[in-house]
Amino acid sequence: MPDESTAPTPPAAEVPGELPRDRLLDAYRFMVLARTMDERCLTLQRQGRIGFYVPLQGQEAAQVGCALALAPSDWIFPAYRELAVALVRGISPKLLLDQFIGNSGDEMKGRQMPNHYGYRRFNYVTASSPVGTQITHAVGAAMAAQRRKDPIVTVCFFGDGTTSSNDFHAGLNFAGVFRTPTIFFCQNNRYAISLPLERQTHSPNLAVKATAYGFPGVVVDGMDVVSVHTAVAEARARALAGEGPTLIEAQVYRLGPHSTSDDPRRYRSDAELAEWKAKDPLARLKHDLLAQGLLEESADAGLWEAARAEVTKALAEAEATPPITPESIFDDVYASRPPALEEQRVECLRLLQEGILKP
Amino acid sequence: MPDESTAPTPPAAEVPGELPRDRLLDAYRFMVLARTMDERCLTLQRQGRIGFYVPLQGQEAAQVGCALALAPSDWIFPAYRELAVALVRGISPKLLLDQFIGNSGDEMKGRQMPNHYGYRRFNYVTASSPVGTQITHAVGAAMAAQRRKDPIVTVCFFGDGTTSSNDFHAGLNFAGVFRTPTIFFCQNNRYAISLPLERQTHSPNLAVKATAYGFPGVVVDGMDVVSVHTAVAEARARALAGEGPTLIEAQVYRLGPHSTSDDPRRYRSDAELAEWKAKDPLARLKHDLLAQGLLEESADAGLWEAARAEVTKALAEAEATPPITPESIFDDVYASRPPALEEQRVECLRLLQEGILKP
Amino acid sequence: MTDLTLVQAVNRALHEALSTDPDVLILGEDVGVNGGVFRATEGLQKEFGSERVIDTPLSETGIVGAAVGMALYGLKPVAEIQFLDFIYPAFDQIVSEVAKFRYRSGGQYPCHVVIRTPYGGGIKGGLYHSQSSEAYFAHTAGLKVIVPSNPADAKGLLLTAIHDEDPVLFLEPKRIYRSVTGEVPDGDHRVPFGQAATVREGSDVSVFAYGAMLPQAVQAAEALSSEGVQAEVIDLRSLVPLDEKAVLASVEKTGRAVIVHEAPRFCGYGAELAALLAEKALYSLKAPVARVTGFDTPFPYALEHVYLPNAERIAHAVRTTARAS
Amino acid sequence: MTDLTLVQAVNRALHEALSTDPDVLILGEDVGVNGGVFRATEGLQKEFGSERVIDTPLSETGIVGAAVGMALYGLKPVAEIQFLDFIYPAFDQIVSEVAKFRYRSGGQYPCHVVIRTPYGGGIKGGLYHSQSSEAYFAHTAGLKVIVPSNPADAKGLLLTAIHDEDPVLFLEPKRIYRSVTGEVPDGDHRVPFGQAATVREGSDVSVFAYGAMLPQAVQAAEALSSEGVQAEVIDLRSLVPLDEKAVLASVEKTGRAVIVHEAPRFCGYGAELAALLAEKALYSLKAPVARVTGFDTPFPYALEHVYLPNAERIAHAVRTTARAS
Numbered sequence A, B: 001m002p003d004e005s006t007a008p009t010p011p012a013a014e015v016p017g018e019l020p021r022d023r024l025l026d027a028y029r030f031m032v033l034a035r036t037m038d039e040r041c042l043t044l045q046r047q048g049r050i051g052f053y054v055p056l057q058g059q060e061a062a063q064v065g066c067a068l069a070l071a072p073s074d075w076i077f078p079a080y081r082e083l084a085v086a087l088v089r090g091i092s093p094k095l096l097l098d099q100f101i102g103n104s105g106d107e108m109k110g111r112q113m114p115n116h117y118g119y120r121r122f123n124y125v126t127a128s129s130p131v132g133t134q135i136t137h138a139v140g141a142a143m144a145a146q147r148r149k150d151p152i153v154t155v156c157f158f159g160d161g162t163t164s165s166n167d168f169h170a171g172l173n174f175a176g177v178f179r180t181p182t183i184f185f186c187q188n189n190r191y192a193i194s195l196p197l198e199r200q201t202h203s204p205n206l207a208v209k210a211t212a213y214g215f216p217g218v219v220v221d222g223m224d225v226v227s228v229h230t231a232v233a234e235a236r237a238r239a240l241a242g243e244g245p246t247l248i249e250a251q252v253y254r255l256g257p258h259s260t261s262d263d264p265r266r267y268r269s270d271a272e273l274a275e276w277k278a279k280d281p282l283a284r285l286k287h288d289l290l291a292q293g294l295l296e297e298s299a300d301a302g303l304w305e306a307a308r309a310e311v312t313k314a315l316a317e318a319e320a321t322p323p324i325t326p327e328s329i330f331d332d333v334y335a336s337r338p339p340a341l342e343e344q345r346v347e348c349l350r351l352l353q354e355g356i357l358k359p
Numbered sequence C, D: 001m002t003d004l005t006l007v008q009a010v011n012r013a014l015h016e017a018l019s020t021d022p023d024v025l026i027l028g029e030d031v032g033v034n035g036g037v038f039r040a041t042e043g044l045q046k047e048f049g050s051e052r053v054i055d056t057p058l059s060e061t062g063i064v065g066a067a068v069g070m071a072l073y074g075l076k077p078v079a080e081i082q083f084l085d086f087i088y089p090a091f092d093q094i095v096s097e098v099a100k101f102r103y104r105s106g107g108q109y110p111c112h113v114v115i116r117t118p119y120g121g122g123i124k125g126g127l128y129h130s131q132s133s134e135a136y137f138a139h140t141a142g143l144k145v146i147v148p149s150n151p152a153d154a155k156g157l158l159l160t161a162i163h164d165e166d167p168v169l170f171l172e173p174k175r176i177y178r179s180v181t182g183e184v185p186d187g188d189h190r191v192p193f194g195q196a197a198t199v200r201e202g203s204d205v206s207v208f209a210y211g212a213m214l215p216q217a218v219q220a221a222e223a224l225s226s227e228g229v230q231a232e233v234i235d236l237r238s239l240v241p242l243d244e245k246a247v248l249a250s251v252e253k254t255g256r257a258v259i260v261h262e263a264p265r266f267c268g269y270g271a272e273l274a275a276l277l278a279e280k281a282l283y284s285l286k287a288p289v290a291r292v293t294g295f296d297t298p299f300p301y302a303l304e305h306v307y308l309p310n311a312e313r314i315a316h317a318v319r320t321t322a323r324a325s
C-alpha cells in the first residue's frame, strides 16, 4: 500500500541528463521541506519528544540533486543522514516521524534509532549504524539486477569518513571487477564526527580513490544542485549502458552537529562554520531561482509556510499514533519463531501481565 | 642466542642505493639456496615427511632483492611464501625445517603449519594464515618506531590477491595519514590461488592503488634482482628521511602450485607457464653473472652442490630433533596459565598417562 | 539413492538447487574454475556458467556483503567461505547485517543468505585451518546454524538451507568430507531444521555431538557397549534452532549427559546444552554433566591429535559419567 | 580518594598510565580533539600530545591492527572502539591476531593490546549502540575479558589491564558511566584479575552479575531482603579468567543460582556459568539454575526497557529459585 505523501512530485522514471529548468523549483521545494523538517526534528529532540537525531543541513543540494536524477526503480542504500533523499523518494514526513518516535506506525517496528529507516516499496533499503556496510550491499544488489536484466542502478550513500571502511574497499573493488551498475555517492562533508578530512586520508581527494578500482571518480560541487544532478545523471547513464560504476564525491559541509549527541565547537572554529554558512545551498539556489525569475520572495515565504504546515500536520498525526506493542520485539528475528523464542515471548508476556515488566 | 647459519653473508646495516656488483653473487647464492630448499621441501611433503608446503619458485629475485636492501634492524612482516627473505635474514635452513616438522626445535613450538614462522631476534615477525593482517601490524610497528625515534623501516610482504583485503585498505590508509616508514612489498605473482589478476581487481596495476592513500606506488620487474633492490633501497631511504611509505609492486610469477594442496593445471595453461619459465629469475641472474664474468659454469655447479649439502645436513639434524612434548599445547595462551587452563593441562596429562590420549 | 561422500553430497545439493531454481547462485574464492579448494563446487561453473558460479576477489567482506545485496534483491545466494577460520573479515556483515536485516527492517527485508564453510580439525591445519567457532554464530540471534555429520544430511540440510527464508550458516565437517560414504537420496531431498537425530539408542548416558565428532561419539558408544554401558548418541545437526525436546527427553531417560565438541570448552556451544540441562532437567540429572571438548587454547598443529576429542576420550567421559553418583 | 563517576575513573586510569609509563598510548576514533564521544579521554590529548593520544581514521581494522603492531614493537597501546557494536570490523584482528600471537609465535611475541569499549543497553541506542557481545570474546582463548561495575574497579582494573602481559578486552558499562559516583583511590590503584567481589552476602540464593547489571542485582537483593530471602550478590568483574572458586563456593553455600546478563541468553556468558555449576556443583544444587538475560533477539530501541533485565525481573527469578525444590 503506497503511502500518500504531500511532498512535491517525485521524479519520473525517465531521467534527462540535465536538471531541466522547470524541475529546479521542485528541487528547491524538496530542499525547503528537508530543511524545515530537520529544524523541527532538532527541536523535538531537545524537547525529549524524539530520542536522538542526525541532521542534514548543508547537504540538501547534494541529496536532492542526486535523488532527482534517479528513477523510482533504482535502489537506494542510504547511510543515516539522507533525509532529503527519502523525501524526494516520496517517503512522507509522517512515515519518517513515526520512525523517529518508534510508534506503531513505524514500519521498522520501533526497533531502530531515529534516522535508521527503509521502505521496500520505495526501493529505499533499511539503514544500519555500522558505517559502510551498505556499500557492498549496493554492489550485490546491482549484480542481482544484472542477472535479472533489470534496467536499474543501485546507489549507495556514505560520508568521507566511510571511505576508510572495509566495505568501501571491498564494495568498490567488486564493482570494478563485475562492472556493476552502481553509483557510489560520497557526501564529503569534511568531518567524520570530529575527524577532519585531512586526517582521514592523505589522498588528494576522495574521487581519486576510484582509480584503485579501475573506474571513474568525479568531484562535484555538492552545494550546487544542478552540478550534482548532472554528475549523477551521467553516472546513471553510463551504468545503464553497461559501462560500470562511478564514484561521485559531492563536496559539502555539515552545518550542524554530527548528531544531537555532538558538540562541533570542540573540533571546528566559528570562522570555518561562518565561511560555509555563507555557501548555504538553499540560499544559493534561492538566489538563482530569483535571478532566473523562477521564484518570487513572496512565493518563497509561501513555500516555507507550506513546508512548516506539512511537518506540523505530520507530527501531530505521528504523535497521535499509538505505541508499539511490547511483545512485538519477538517478531522478525526469524520468518517464524522457533520454539525457544516462542517460550521467551510467553515468559515476557507473563512478566508484563504480572507487572514485573512495564510495557 | 643467535643462530649460526651456514647461509651466505647477510646484508650489513648500511644499505647502498644500488646492489653493488660484488653483492650480486651473494644474491645469486641466496636464490640458489632458496630454490634448492624449496625443491627439497616439495619432495619432503610428497614423502609425507612434512605435512604441507608453500613453494616460492619464480619469486626468488623479488625476495632476495628486497631483503638485501634492508638492514637487520628493519622489521619484516611476512606472508607465508617468503622463504628467500628468511634465508637472507640469516634464519637457517635447520631452524626453518624444525618449523616445517614441528619438532622440539621449532620456536613456534609445533603450533603452526609449515611456512608460518617468525623469529623475534631476526626481526622477522611470526606469520599467520589470514591474508593481509600483517599489513596493519607493519604500520603500527612503524608508528611505534617513529615514537621511539628508531631509524628503521617496517616492511610487509603480501600477494596480489591480498590487495583486496580489509587490512590492505586500512594499513595503507593509516600509513598515508601517519606518514609511517613502511614499505608495502606486493609480490604480484598474477594469481590468488586460482583467481587471475584481471579478476582480482579492475585497476590498471596494483601500484596505482597507492594513489588512493596519497603516497607513491612503484611497479618493478620482480624477475630482476637489481631493479627490485633499487626500488626497495629508494623506498627505504625515503622512509628514513621522513617522507613516508611506498607501495612496491614486484611483478613476478608463481612457477609452482599455490601450495602442495593445489593443482595449477586447473586454472592456467601450459603455454602460459612455459612463457614464464623462460623468464626464470635464477637463469636470468646466472646469465648476467656469467656475462659479467662474476661466475663460471663450474663455480655455479659448486654453488648448487653446496646448497644441496647444506639443506641435506640441516634436514638430517631437524629430523633427528626430538618431538615436542604434548602438554606444551597449554603454554603461551597467556603469559601464565589461569587456574582453569592449568586444570585442563593436568587433565590432559592424566589422559596421556592413562593412554586415552596418545602423545 | 546414490553412494556419495559428504563433500559430493554438498556438491549434489548445490547442483540440484542451481538446476531447479534460477535465483540460486554461488559465490566465493576459487569456487568457479577451480571447483573449490575442497572440490565442493567441482563442475558447477562449467555447467551453470560464471554468472551463477562466481569467482570473487579475495575479500570475505565483499563476498558476504554482496550476497546480502543479492538476497535483498530477491536472489538466493550461497556464499562459500574457504575455511571457517577466514570468516572473520566478514564478521561485521554477518553479525550486523545478515543476522539483523529482517529484524531491523520490521520484516521488510528478509536476508536469506546461505554461508557454507568447512570447519574443524583433523586435517593438520594448525591454528588457522581447524577452528570450530560455531558458538559465536549460535549466540547471534537471527542466524540459523547447521552442521551435518553424514552425506545424506549434508545434502538434505543444505537444500533446506538454500530454500529457507532465514540466513543460515552451514558448517561442513571437512575432516569427514571424504572419509565416510553413504546413501544419499537423489533429487530435492530435504531434511528439516530443528530436529536432532538419535543415531544410537541407549539407556545409560546421553551423548550429544555434531559434525565430525559424530563418528567419534558412535565409536565410543560401541566400545562401551561391551562394557555394559549403553550410550544414547544424539546428532544435534541443527545448533540453531536447537531441538530442545530431544535433548531433554534423552536426559530425562538416562539421567546423565556427555557433551562433545571440538571447539574450546569455555563458552562453547556445549555450555548452552549444559545450561539447558541445569535449567530444565536438573531433577533428572543423576551425575554431573560432562563436556568433552577442545582445550581452551588456540588450535595446535603438530599435536592436534592431543587437542581433538577422540573416541577414547569420549568413552572415558561416558564411563565416568555412567558410574558417578 | 576522590569521588568520581565511572567514566571519570576510566579517564583517571588513562591519565595515570600515560603519566607514569612513556610506552602507553591511546588510539581510536574521536579520542583526541573531541575527548571521546563519551568523554572518556577528555583532556588527554591536550596534556600528552597528539602522538600519544591519536585520532585515527574511521577503521576499526586499522585501529586494532596498528595497536597490534605497536604492541609487538614494545609499546602499550590502549585502543578505543567507540561502541562495542562497532568492534566487528576488527574481529579478524582480535580473534586471529591479538588472541593468538603469543601462542602461534611460541611465546616470542606477546601482544599486550588493551581494547576499551563501552557496551550495553539502557541509553536508547537500539540495535547498534547497545550490544553486549562479551561471550564472543570470552570464547576466544588468549583474550582476557574484564567488566567493571563501579568507579573504583573501573580505574583499578583498567590499570591492571594496561600493565598486564596479555591482551585485554575492557568492557565499560556505558549505561552507568555517569549514574553512579564512588570513591576512587588516587594514583596507581590496581585491582587484580580473576577475583570476583562479593557485593552482598546472603545465604539463600547466589546471584551472579557484572557491569551495568550489578546495580539491578543489588536492588533486587535489597528488595527481597524484606521478604526474608537473602541473596548473595557476586560481581564477577573478570569474565576471563573467571574466579571459579568464588562461584562454586557461593553455590555450595546457597545451593541456588541466578545468573544475570544483558546479552541474549542462548550461548551467552551465563551458559558457561550454568555449565560450570552442572559440572562441578551439581550435588549442591537444590533448584534449577536460572538465567535472567536479554531475550534471543537483536536489541530493540523503543522497547529496550522490556528487553533489558531489571531489578524486578531479577527479584522474580531469585524468589522463584529460592522457593523451588
Ligand SMILES: Cc1ncc(C[n+]2csc(CCOP(=O)(O)OP(=O)(O)O)c2C)c(N)n1
Binding pocket: A081, A129, A130, A131, A158, A159, A160, A161, A162, A163, A189, A191, A192, A193, A254, A258, D029, D058, D060, D082, D086, D089
Ligand atoms: C564501524 C563504525 N565505527 C564507528 C561508528 C561511529 N560513527 C558513526 S558516524 C561516524 C562518522 C562517519 O563519518 P562520515 O562517513 O564522514 O559520515 P558523516 O557522519 O560525516 O555523514 C562514526 C565514527 C560507526 N557508526 N560504525
Ligand SMILES: Cc1ncc(C[n+]2csc(CCOP(=O)(O)OP(=O)(O)O)c2C)c(N)n1
Binding pocket: B081, B129, B130, B131, B158, B159, B160, B161, B162, B163, B189, B191, B192, B193, B254, B258, C029, C058, C060, C082, C086, C089
Ligand atoms: C582471509 C583469508 N581468506 C582466504 C584465505 C585462503 N587463501 C590462502 S592464500 C590465498 C590467496 C592469496 O593470494 P595472494 O595474496 O596473491 O598471495 P599468493 O598466495 O599468490 O602469494 C587464499 C585465498 C586466507 N588465507 N585468508
Ligand SMILES: [Mg+2]
Binding pocket: A159, A160, A161, A187, A188, A189, A190, A191, A192, A193
Ligand atoms: Mg563526513
Ligand SMILES: [Mg+2]
Binding pocket: B159, B160, B161, B187, B188, B189, B190, B191, B192, B193
Ligand atoms: Mg598471488
